[in-house]
Amino acid sequence: MSTDSAHGRALLLADDHGRLAVDDHGRLAADDLERLAAGAGAAVRVEITGRAGVGRSSIVAALGPVEGAELVESAARDRPGFPDPALTGEIVVLVVLDPPRDVDTTAATEAADRLLPVLVKTDTLADPDSALDRVTAAVQAPCLPVSTVGAGAGIPRLRQVLEDRVRAVKAARATELLARLRTRADHAETGAFDDFLTTDAGVRLVAQATGLADPPGDARSRAEYWRSRMNTGDAPDALRAALALHRHAAREWTRRA
């Protein structure tokens, strides 16, 4: 399992020996279930990478805190005499200056579906649209234009896209964990899993698996929002998601009351 740990995901689904959490009798153990659920909800590691001096630190500073994420500036790429560090983030923000270099294309290929490319210092570009086309072609992915000096530009959009991606990573973790626990429960006894689903951690995990964003507001207003979404005659999936998010918000509201 440790081979997947670069993605920070597999570890959440298994114990140190690569097994799913079970007790001595092969049963799902409540403590372990809670620990696994906490892991699935842990901050998503967002790696900010690129060549030296492209503006990685400035982007981290301009973004400030991103909900559900831990932002890490990685060592610079393309330094003479140094191998490029492996990309370990669950999301890789590749900071690219126009004109793009081979090292940018290589990093984009390595990051694959974890990639979020950003064209920086757009305030210095005579023709930002052409630069965006060039960089998009080089990294083979849609690229967000950003500048961080003066008033700056593009940062709110970058934050929004990042938050959406972070939520998607967390939903994938939760979905995967739930599927594995469910399979496990099918093979063993279902009691522990069913019990877990009624705990705060279980309710949170099911809500996380929906991948939907809560509206802004306190727990009560969120609970009311999701209740209203339950009565819209939407498709069964949307209804189930609204129910899960309503349960989660209602729990929080009750706990705080």
Ligand SMILES: Nc1nc2c(ncn2[C@@H]2O[C@H](COP(=O)(O)OP(=O)(O)OP(=O)(O)O)[C@@H](O)[C@H]2O)c(=O)[nH]1
């Ligand atoms: N014109 C312009 N300059 C910028 C922008 N963002 C950063 N800079 C400048 O670019 C230089 C490098 O920025 P950093 O954010 O330190 O870049 P970095 O990639 O973290 O650099 P190292 O960590 O030193 O490799 C600084 O002088 C910044 O002021 C931008 O959007 N526009």
Ligand SMILES: [Mg+2]
């Ligand atoms: Mg820096």
